[in-house]
Amino acid sequence: GAVVSQHPSWVICKSGTSVKIECRSLDFQATTMFWYRQFPKQSLMLMATSNEGSKATYEQGVEKDKFLINHASLTLSTLTVTSAHPEDSSFYICSARDPWGVYREATNEQFFGPGTRLTVL
Amino acid sequence: GEDVEQSLFLSVREGDSSVINCTYTDSSSTYLYWYKQEPGAGLQLLTYIFSNMDMKQDQRLTVLLNKKDKHLSLRIADTQTGDSAIYFCAEDILGFQKLVFGTGTRLLVSP
Numbered sequence: 001g002a003v004v005s006q007h008p009s010w011v012i013c014k015s016g017t018s019v020k021i022e023c024r025s026l027d028f029q030a031t032t033m034f035w036y037r038q039f040p041k042q043s044l045m046l047m048a049t050s051n052e053g054s055k056a057t058y059e060q061g062v063e064k065d066k067f068l069i070n071h072a073s074l075t076l077s078t079l080t081v082t083s084a085h086p087e088d089s090s091f092y093i094c095s096a097r098d099p100w101g102v103y104r105e106a107t108n109e110q111f112f113g114p115g116t117r118l119t120v121l
Numbered sequence: 122g123e124d125v126e127q128s129l130f131l132s133v134r135e136g137d138s139s140v141i142n143c144t145y146t147d148s149s150s151t152y153l154y155w156y157k158q159e160p161g162a163g164l165q166l167l168t169y170i171f172s173n174m175d176m177k178q179d180q181r182l183t184v185l186l187n188k189k190d191k192h193l194s195l196r197i198a199d200t201q202t203g204d205s206a207i208y209f210c211a212e213d214i215l216g217f218q219k220l221v222f223g224t225g226t227r228l229l230v231s232p
Contacts, residue, residue: 006163034219042225043209046221093163093164110220112163
């Protein structure tokens, strides 16, 4: 239970193109999903909090026009990296909360996807 | 402020105990978590502790929390080569509904 998937698992694109990454909660409904970015040998940095049916809340320093987040349903959030550049190359990880406690052990537990490795040439 | 620090690297022999330490600065956390990340993968929740607890044991894992010193530790008993991974502590910031992760500790278990 509490499975979160991401698609694609890896993507290589040319500089200037846009890339969409999907995050799905497979067996529970998630009103809130989170997007993280992880550079090699570093920790996860929260980019934004995605709430179903409303605008995402971005962390300080994250460009909302560059990293477009859509959370149109209770099981799907997407992150679109627009006009990607080599410095956007990173490991992007999403997570989802299970607000109704179907699978949660602890209040506010987040379930993480396997990550998407983006390489921009 | 939100600053969570961990030592970068720990090397142990198979069968030994491993202790991974974490210090945090925000005292408003309700839960503190330990996650495991294997190469190229997402995060797996190992265990958590509620902020009003001092200790929690879960099979080979023991979590100790010293709220006064804002210090959290994870002890892995009888460490196995499969435990080799990066371990992150994280605190759930009350009111902000978000996790702040530590810098990560790379655990290497040698046979």
